[in-house]
Amino acid sequence: MIAALATAGLFALAGALFLLPLIPAIVELRLKRDAQALNVIQQYAGDIRHFSFGFRSYASDLLASLERCVASGETATGTLPHGDRYLLLGRADTTQLLPLSASEKKCDFVVAAGTDLTLPDGITFAKEMYASRQLTGGANCTYRAILSDDEVRLGRASKVIRWAHAAKSIHAEQDCDLYGRISSEVEIDLQAGCFFQRLHAPRIAFGLPAAQQDSAGALPLDQPAEPISSFIAAGRRLVDGDLKIPAREIVEGSIVTRGGLHIGAGAQILGSVKSNHHLSVDSGAFVAGSLISATTMHIGADCQIGGPVIAEHEILIESGSRCGTFDRPTTVSAPVIAVEEGVVAFGTIWARHEGHAVAKP
């Protein structure tokens, strides 16, 4: 009898030990605490204007109040639905009313301005800022986020922490740090020393304001005046090792190299280009399609690239080069991108780790 009980007890114990690691599984199976589908973003938060749209929607009541302030020339304060305090500026000369903490020159209010607004130096705006007219920032200011229905001019060494979107142009003076998403419906221009991550505008200029550059990326001499579609369909040449394309050579179709690729000065590639190692393009070259490197890429001066420019590690673009055109915008993307003054890109520049506008040597 005792032996039978002992055997039964042993089996029960063995069974319990077997089930013990299954207890969390059984609990999860019954309670379904984590049984939802993965959150695949159906609304596509990847759109560069996602946050600015969200803020405009969040602050829609505030913007209606702002119109009344502008009409009466007054300022107003209040609290938004989620608890953020706000300040509405209805006149151009009211920036002295900004509620700043004395020691840090920090403003914890969502600020909305209904007229042209010029900000003093060195202020930190810890909440979003909206400007319906031109916003001119002082030097060394820090902004959490900016939404503007007009132009934005950021003073020297300013910082944007999350995003900025302007219906007109965005101009950043030297040494600004532009984290996150910066977008404009018209143009972005960055002076040397600026750092950036993601820029999007019909025209993105480095170093020189638009007025001093050609208007739509005119092609250098000897290059096809009629743009070829940047998506090149057929006809590719596979090269197992390195390849050098001589200067002024004209190549029809696409090229894929398993090694490095060097495109000589003034060469024209009427197709797309892919290199699995370093890709260098000498000055004045033209590539109708995309330019892709599995490692690093160096685009010399005065080159014209029609399609996407992608490197898996790093891109350097020298002065005078153009990526895309106004009618055929494109993307320049790499973890690290360095762009010299005088470069113009049309569309998007996306540096996952760090983009840098550098002075022309």
Place this chain on the structure above:
Amino acid sequence: MIYCLFAIVAVISLYTARHYWFTLNRLFGFQRHPYIDTDTADWPQVTILVAGHNEEKVISHILAALMGVNYPPEKMLVVPVNDRSTDRTREIIDRFCQDHPGRIRPFHRTGGKGGKAAALKDAMELVGTEVILIFDADYIPGTGLIKQLVAPFFDPEVGGVMGRVVPLNVGTNLLTRLLDLERSGGYQVDQQARMNLRLVPQHGGTVAGVRLSALREIGGWNDDSLTEDTDLTYRLLLHGWKTVYQNRSECYEEVPETWQVRIKQIMRWAKGHNQALASYGLRLLFGKHRATLRERIDGFLLLGVYIMAPVTLLGWLLALSVFYEGIAPLHGVIALLSITAYSAVGNFAAFFEIAAAARLDYTRQRICLLPFLILGFGVSIFSVSRAFVSQLMAPLTGAQFHWDKTERFRTTP
């Protein structure tokens, strides 16, 4: 017998090492997503093929989703490939055509050879674009997915693109929860690691794309294949085209909710994979083509994954036989240590991979279900072995391969 067992242990160890390599790469290695940031471009014309057979439960969902994507409408044509449906699929598609004139051109197939590859092959008469995307009818693409899947084709080396499949009906029952974990491991770790390591990401035949000129170069769709996606992957590779995986291009799918449907599905996959192994395995390893050495080795191992189920079963049988015959191939202590080491490390390689995937997906509680995966693996190992045996017997029994459509479970019309 003992040498056969040694060989099996060596092969299993190779796959174990491969699991760990992939997982550690995903956790600590350099992650390649070269095309995902291409959000502005002169987008090319694209044809989107939606393959379906009796899809009245799901077809409206994918068509509605495709009408809402952010790809330029004038550059996108949706072609629902209605393969001999006998339910309301045709009626639903035609209604969408009327509601979205010029954006949907249906291909109603009423006869011909069965199977997805045969249907896609016939539908090619409507395709005139260089980029073709393919979805199964139960998938629900997000707003930005089409651009994400087209972007890699700006790379002239790319012949095929594959996105990530995410189960939608996760919480239905134990099976759907286990499949969710398996999918997570397979895509979040396996596929992305292959992409990172420049190996052979697999074309999945849905949430996927192919370049028309590449497809023509390799001879079009192979309608003799049960898994046209695997077949496509290897023919592209042998012709010097790359297939790339986009882990952040996610798309919802419906996973099987009953074990019968799951078993049929995995048996078809196993047969198709084995077909591809027989067709391309040796040529991939030793043939003269443009695949790199690492692509040859990884590609061959990938082709062999479904063979591993009968091989493992055979290993178990041999191990038992060796034990009962009293053959002691190693010193007792070494044998004991080997078994202990393999139990601690080898058996858990796949589980480690799935746990890492759950971590990368920022999910937490669902990983508690990991021990139940034994059940899923058990079912898979016997189903896949059964498929293998039936494939071996086919020449003797005269059995023909046939396409088993995966049943849908969605209830909303």
